[in-house]
Amino acid sequence: MGTRSTVSILCSLVLLTACGTVDEVRSARLEQATEFNQRGQRAFQRGEYQAAATLYEQALQIDVAIENESGIAINTLNLARVNQVLGKTALTQRLLDHLLEDKALRYAPAHLAEAAVQKALLRLQENDTAGATLWADKAVAFCESDCRIAGVIDNVRAGIALRANDADKALQLSERALSANSDVPLERANALRLMASARLMKNEAVAALNLTEEALVIDKSLGLPEKIRQDLLLSAQAHEKLGQAELAVQCRDRAARIAATALK
Amino acid sequence: MKLPNYNQRLLSMETRTKRFMLGAIAVMLLVLAMIAAKQDYFSRSTAIYFFTPNAQGLSKGMAVKFIGFKVGSVQEINMEPNATVRVKVSLDDEYVHLIGQDAKARLVKEALVGESVVEIIPGSQQVKQVRQNSVLEFERGQDASTVVENLAAQLQPILSDIHQITSSGDIQQTLKNLNQASGTFRQTVNEYTQLGANGNKAMERINSSMETLDKAIPKLVDKADTTLDNVQAATADIKKITNDSAGEIPSLVRNANALVQDGQETLGGVKRSWLLNSLFTAPEEQSLPVDGYVAPPQP
Numbered sequence: 001m002g003t004r005s006t007v008s009i010l011c012s013l014v015l016l017t018a019c020g021t022v023d024e025v026r027s028a029r030l031e032q033a034t035e036f037n038q039r040g041q042r043a044f045q046r047g048e049y050q051a052a053a054t055l056y057e058q059a060l061q062i063d064v065a066i067e068n069e070s071g072i073a074i075n076t077l078n079l080a081r082v083n084q085v086l087g088k089t090a091l092t093q094r095l096l097d098h099l100l101e102d103k104a105l106r107y108a109p110a111h112l113a114e115a116a117v118q119k120a121l122l123r124l125q126e127n128d129t130a131g132a133t134l135w136a137d138k139a140v141a142f143c144e145s146d147c148r149i150a151g152v153i154d155n156v157r158a159g160i161a162l163r164a165n166d167a168d169k170a171l172q173l174s175e176r177a178l179s180a181n182s183d184v185p186l187e188r189a190n191a192l193r194l195m196a197s198a199r200l201m202k203n204e205a206v207a208a209l210n211l212t213e214e215a216l217v218i219d220k221s222l223g224l225p226e227k228i229r230q231d232l233l234l235s236a237q238a239h240e241k242l243g244q245a246e247l248a249v250q251c252r253d254r255a256a257r258i259a260a261t262a263l264k
Numbered sequence: 265m266k267l268p269n270y271n272q273r274l275l276s277m278e279t280r281t282k283r284f285m286l287g288a289i290a291v292m293l294l295v296l297a298m299i300a301a302k303q304d305y306f307s308r309s310t311a312i313y314f315f316t317p318n319a320q321g322l323s324k325g326m327a328v329k330f331i332g333f334k335v336g337s338v339q340e341i342n343m344e345p346n347a348t349v350r351v352k353v354s355l356d357d358e359y360v361h362l363i364g365q366d367a368k369a370r371l372v373k374e375a376l377v378g379e380s381v382v383e384i385i386p387g388s389q390q391v392k393q394v395r396q397n398s399v400l401e402f403e404r405g406q407d408a409s410t411v412v413e414n415l416a417a418q419l420q421p422i423l424s425d426i427h428q429i430t431s432s433g434d435i436q437q438t439l440k441n442l443n444q445a446s447g448t449f450r451q452t453v454n455e456y457t458q459l460g461a462n463g464n465k466a467m468e469r470i471n472s473s474m475e476t477l478d479k480a481i482p483k484l485v486d487k488a489d490t491t492l493d494n495v496q497a498a499t500a501d502i503k504k505i506t507n508d509s510a511g512e513i514p515s516l517v518r519n520a521n522a523l524v525q526d527g528q529e530t531l532g533g534v535k536r537s538w539l540l541n542s543l544f545t546a547p548e549e550q551s552l553p554v555d556g557y558v559a560p561p562q563p
Contacts, residue, residue: 037549074551121556156556230559
């Protein structure tokens with residue numbers, strides 16, 4: 001067989017291989033669920049939480065109908081998150097329990113870890129530090145290797161330590177969270193805020209003020225009203241500790257104006 | 265030894281040439297068969313005709329559609345001795361039973377910028393279906409540019425009317441007269457109040473004012489009548505334009521929708537093609553980022 005023939009056969013094989021690339025088959029239903037999910041994401045980013053909840057519900061309904069386990073987990077978590085923002089704590093609990101206690105379907109550990117973290121946050125919101133610690137530990141257990149939310153778990157634990165008035169532990173955990181979340185602005189700002197709170201607890205008001213200002217810049221860039229308000233309240237506390245009553249009043253006034261918009 | 269070898273090579277060459285020729289003929293036949301299939305040579309069809317004063321917008325091979333589906337094509341366009349145009353349309357037998365003899369053929373544009381097609385407008389269900397060599401009535405649909413041109417042509421007189429009404433001075437004059445009359449009337453009443461005892465004189469003035477009003481009111485009524493006539497004419501024109509366009513607008517909207525859908529399907533197909541599919545990753549469901557912060561209770 002000559003060189004030309006060999007080359008021709010090889011070229012044909014390459015061409016045939018290229019033509020034979022099988023595209024992943026995605027059903028129209030799956031595409032519809034994806035569309036609802038993406039519209040939900042956009043609504044959430046715009047702060048239209050009720051609309052986002054409706055869209056996630058529609059996506060979830062389709063995912064359940066076609067038994068798309070990944071989609072079910074993702075949209076249940078999203079729905080829980082939106083309901084948490086909307087203040088519907090009981091519904092959030094039910095959704096997370098549904099995911100964590102499901103015996104029929106097997107969800108990815110990463111999704112279960114996220115659900116456990118959300119449970120820990122709910123417990124913490126209700127000042128149940130023991131419950132929060134339990135769920136944070138469960139989250140770590142689910143999240144064994146290549147844990148994408150390790151930094152988030154550290155922040156949750158820092159939050160638990162703050163509630164337990166353990167400033168040193170809170171500072172240590174939030175510093176670790178800060179380095180773990182260098183590329184996640186939301187969690188980076190959370191870590192800075194937690195560090196500021198820990199510093200305030202240790203009466204290090206200047207350091208706290210610097211950290212809060214850093215967090216404020218990030219939260220403003222992300223456009224998160226509730227987080228901006230929290231930053232301003234922390235700044236006010238720092239100014240008070242520094243004896244700068246007027247500046248503290250200004251910060252509280254700014255925080256009150258944000259609260260008056262009722263945007264989260 | 266050389267001669268048999270040469271003969272053998274000749275024989276081999278002849279065989280290869282034959283194979284090549286056979287292959288080429290097979291490919292040609294396949295292409296011809298595909299063209300024939302495309303031209304509906306393999307499907308049974310019924311020929312019908314329609315006549316039109318001119319062949320503008322019509323072309324051989326043009327699609328013939330019925331409720332949005334292709335049911336045939338234009339086969340021939342011939343000029344008749346009386347300078348009319350005879351158009352032969354081939355309809356798939358599969359759809360012939362749906363088309364009554366009182367159906368109409370209409371030349372329409374598929375979309376604002378789409379191709380022209382001949383659309384069969386269904387006739388009455390009771391009438392017999394079309395048969396070989398049936399003749400359909402033909403009409404030209406209005407495309408977007410014609411609708412706009414008609415709209416412009418019909419708006420022109422309305423605008424002229426409005427301009428005439430506002431610039432003729434009728435309205436201004438009427439208002440001026442009314443103002444003058446009411447001024448006189450007011451003056452008269454004042455005088456009547458002031459003079460009291462000289463009531464007769466004042467009454468005379470009232471009478472005078474009333475006379476002025478008597479003169480002004482008929483003029484006012486006449487001018488109001490003219491104005492109302494103009495407004496009525498304008499309203500009639502607007503109604504006519506709306507009625508003329510009403511039939512075309514749903515078709516334009518439907519065609520635009522079809523065009524968008526076709527565009528989406530084409531884009532989807534291109535995205536899925538093996539050359540480009542690596543550039544367009546399929547969207548996937550995404551989860552919201554977890555927010556690991558709970559605000560402390562406020563003091």
